[in-house]
Amino acid sequence: MRLTFPHMGLLSIPVETLINGLGHEAVPAPPTNKRTFELGAKYSPEGACLPFKINLGNFIEGLEQGAEGIVMAGGVGPCRFGYYAQIQQQILEDLGYKFKLLLLEPLGGKRQELYHAVQVLLENVPLHQAVAALRLAWQKIRWVDQGNALFRYDLPRSKDQRETQRSYERFLAAMRQETKVLQLGRHYQKLAEWLKKNRLPETGTPPIRVKIIGEIYMVLEPRVNFHLEMLLGEMGVEVVRSMSISQWAEEHLLGFCYPHHRHRTALLSEPFLASSVGGHGRETIAEMVDAGVNRLDGVIQVLPFTCMPEIVAQSITPAVSATYQLPILTLVIDEHSAEAGMMTRLEAFVDLLRRKKVRFKSLQGYVKG
Amino acid sequence: MIKIGIPRALLYYWYGPIWQVFLTELGLSPLVSAPTGKKLLNAGVKAAVDEACLPVKVFLGHTLALKSKCDVLLIPRLVSINRKDYICPKFMGLPEMTKQAVGDHPIMVWKSEKNCALGSAKALPEALRQGFSYGQIRKGLRKAEQAFRAYYHLLQQGLLPVEAEKVLLGGALLSPEKSQRAIGLIGHPYCLYDSFINLDTIGLLRRYGFKVLAPEFFTPQQIEVELGVLAKPLFWTLSQRIFGTFRLLCKQKVEGVIYLSAFACGPEALIGELIKKEAKVLGLPLLQLDLDEHSGEAGFVTRIEAFIDLLNRKRRLSCV
DSSP, X not given: OEEEOOOOGGGHHHHHHXXXXXXSEEOOOOOSOHHHHHHHHHHSOTTSOXXXXXXXXXXXXXXHTTOOEEEEEOOOSSSGGGGHHHHHHHHXXXXXXXXXXXXXXXXXXXXXXXXXXXXXXXXXXXXXXXXHHHHHXXXXXXXXXXXXXHHHHHGGGBSOHHHXXXXXXXXHHHHHHXXXXXXXXXXXXXXXXXXXXXXXXXXXXXXXXXXXXXXXXXXXXXXXXXXXXXXXXXXXXXXXXXXXXXXXXXXXXXXXXXXXXXXXXXXXXXXXXXXXXXXXXXXXXXXXXXXXXXXXXXXXXXXXXXXXXXXXXXXXXXXXXXXXXXXXXXXEEOXXXXXXXXXXXXXXXXXXXXXXXXXXXXXHHHHHO | OOEEEEOSSTXXXXXXXXXXXXXHHTTOEEEEOOOOOHHHHHHHHHHSOTTSOHHHHHHHHHHHHHHTTOSEEEEEEESOSSTTOBOOHHHHTHHHHHHHHHTTOOEXXXXXXXXXXXXXXXXXXXXXHHHSOHHHHHHHHHHHHHHHHHHHHHHHTTOOHHHHHIIIIXXXXXXXXXXXXXXXXXXXXXXXXXXXXXXXXXXXXXXTTEEEEOGGGSOHHHHHHHGGGOSSOOSBHHHHHHHHHHHHHHHTTOSOEEEEEETTOHHHHHHHHHHHHHHHHHTOOEEEEEEOTTOOXXXXXXXXXXXXXXXXXXXXXXXX
16 A cells, blocks of 8 residues: 655654555655645644644645545643644545555554554565564664754764764665665664764863753654754854654553663652643753753753643743753744744854853852962 | 532533532531632733643633632542543643642642543542541442432533523522524633633623523533544544534524634634534534633624624524
8 A cells, every 4th residue: 555654753754664664665755845834724624733734735745646545643731732633634635635544553552453453554565574564664763863853963062063964864865765674773874984083173162062851753854844954053053952753652652661760760750740731741841951951051942832731831941940940942843933033042042051151151160379 | 627628610610519518528617619700810811821821821820719718629620530531631730830829829630531430449549548537438438429420410401501500509490592583602610610710701692582501511421422523533532522412402593603713712713613613514603712811802892792683683583
């Protein structure tokens, strides 16, 4: 079956691998663009959050490319994501599209739906081949996420930033094509070599470090958050983020193997937010506390307009910010946000962090001298 | 006597009597905030983050109004009241959001989570559990539960929460509205019964001679039956009620339905879509009105009046 899926940052790399490996044909929608925004905003309910709209736009563009089925994840609440697929299916059917929805519900939800989806996905290949495809996809996303972390570290430290970006693009393209698990690490090593050659010699002042937290879709999809990480990197800021697709999968799909993610979140957020609030609300607070404890220079919270869990988190951030003396910038993005406004705010924030750091340093010198 | 402030907002319209009866039984004095007003709303809007929904802003306004008048604020943390369902993320973080607004004013949290029901001793604030004997608490809870049942019975007879509370706590005798023409009103309880933020929609409809049917007039069992048509069960209790009620109203032959939703309410953005589709399939006139802190009375009333004109016209034509 020709299958399409929603985009979320680097997610298309492993999902494409997986779908092709299972003997189906992946039909990725064109990368999220202006038309995706327009289509999504036109057919979605007005008050729906931005990821809903972009997903819908992706589906429409994917179906236009000839996809026969949609692979989508489900949920059990209380975040709205759990009910995306049902509403999107209804909207697409009203628009006259014919397709099959393969809904991957979590185990706590409706088992039948998951069973059906898995059955359809596995119908083309024997089980051992399916397991191999799954392993390749899993390893791929882990290496890609590692490469991305390396890139974020190196971008503010490189002699020629364009060269760094080109190396990273080359790495992603090679990873997308790769079919052997053992080769994945080689590509990563190659990237590490390229980046190392391009690195500036160490100076006494490390770049400013900023952590990006917030709603996972907005954090991970550069085409929706206006290439936030790239922009900051080009300004000479090292972007730290612990949220990634592999980390998400470890926490939510393989939670029984990796319980430490959940424990860490609960432990860090306990003093400020005693209850889970769905979505990534609690993680946002936990990551912010982590940034404060580790003395990062600042935090940027990104959320889509009307995101329920993040609004709860946003209400609490002033308390965390005051406790750890941690500057925070909250960016609320919807389909009307523009790059210029974003740029201005980022530049102002980075200026502020620089000045704070210099002043702190001179104060330190004063105390020592 | 220790004064405990209960904000008249959010699910106060469901659980207000439980809290009041229970606290009175323990010898504390519950103090419910005055109905929402302009000043209160403005204070709430100022205290909340811009993106918060209108009901949360109203809630914060009530807590700020109570702050100087009471010793402790009672804030509910309603995570879930039915198995597998949630209320909404904002209800889960309500105590923390309140703390941001009121500073270090003492707060008691009454919780309802997946593993403890609202009426159980586990749900009680820590301070109450430690300050009173087990027997006192058991007795208080039993009384509260009785009051709660009586309250729900009154609601299902067609009384509004405000009227039912008067009957329950004050002993007044009121009989439900009797009228030939019925109109449905759906939405979250805190949108429907706060007559300031919805500009007294119920009063307006009654003045036009309509009997108003709201979600609280139906039993959970009736609503459960109607939810069977959904492909995937809804995991928001309040949205379930809205959707189920809408289908029930169609069967009860109401002339039309008005849907009051709050601006920036998460679940309603998606449920609105389901309801619209359902209305199209069932052929029932539907008016959806978004409430926010800028709602002007003129625009609001005009739209409701136009809708009523439409219903009148439809009725005339069908009579002929």
